Amino acid sequence: MSGVPGMTGVPGMTGVRGMGGVPVAPCATARDWRDEAGSTLSLIVCFAALAAMLTLVIAAASSLYLERKRLLTVADGAALAAAEAWSFSALPAPAGAPAVRFDDTTLRRAVDEYLASADATAAFEGLRLVRIANADGRGVAVELAATWRWLGTDGIVPVTVPITVTATARSIIR
DSSP: OOSOTTOTTOTTOOSOBOGGGOBOOOOOOHHHHGGGTTHHHHHHHHHHHHHHHHHHHHHHHHHHHHHHHHHHHHHHHHHHHHHTOOOGGGSOOTTSOOOOOOOHHHHHHHHHHHHHHTTHHHHSEEEEEEEEEEOSSSEEEEEEEEEEEOTTOSSSOOOEEEEEEEEEEEOOOO
């Protein structure tokens, strides 16, 4: 066929021999590679979709974390306001070590005033005061709850997560 000894009768052989004199098939032509066109495009699209989903998940987790930290900051302020809501008339007689005694109405009023002055109800969705507790006669624990909503999913997928934080503050008299 090509005039090379030993290559007669082998279709498509151009006279190229490999190791040991075994005939080798020719390289793939451009026509053979046309069937693979676009295979990298599907990989690029899949990896781009994966990267977009990963970015959205990281953004959502960061947003949830920051919203929780903001709520904790408000709870800290409310606990501090409640711990400082005492008067000298509430102090016991000087027979023992001075200690502050809190009543529930004073604590509730102090927390409500703080939340109103901080405009916390406008800053958080579904903000509510869960509990105010007189921790140990010296401190106050304030528990707040709110709802976090994933940005960008209002009409598509309504994802909401309840957030609850507790902050304590102490009032010490020396």
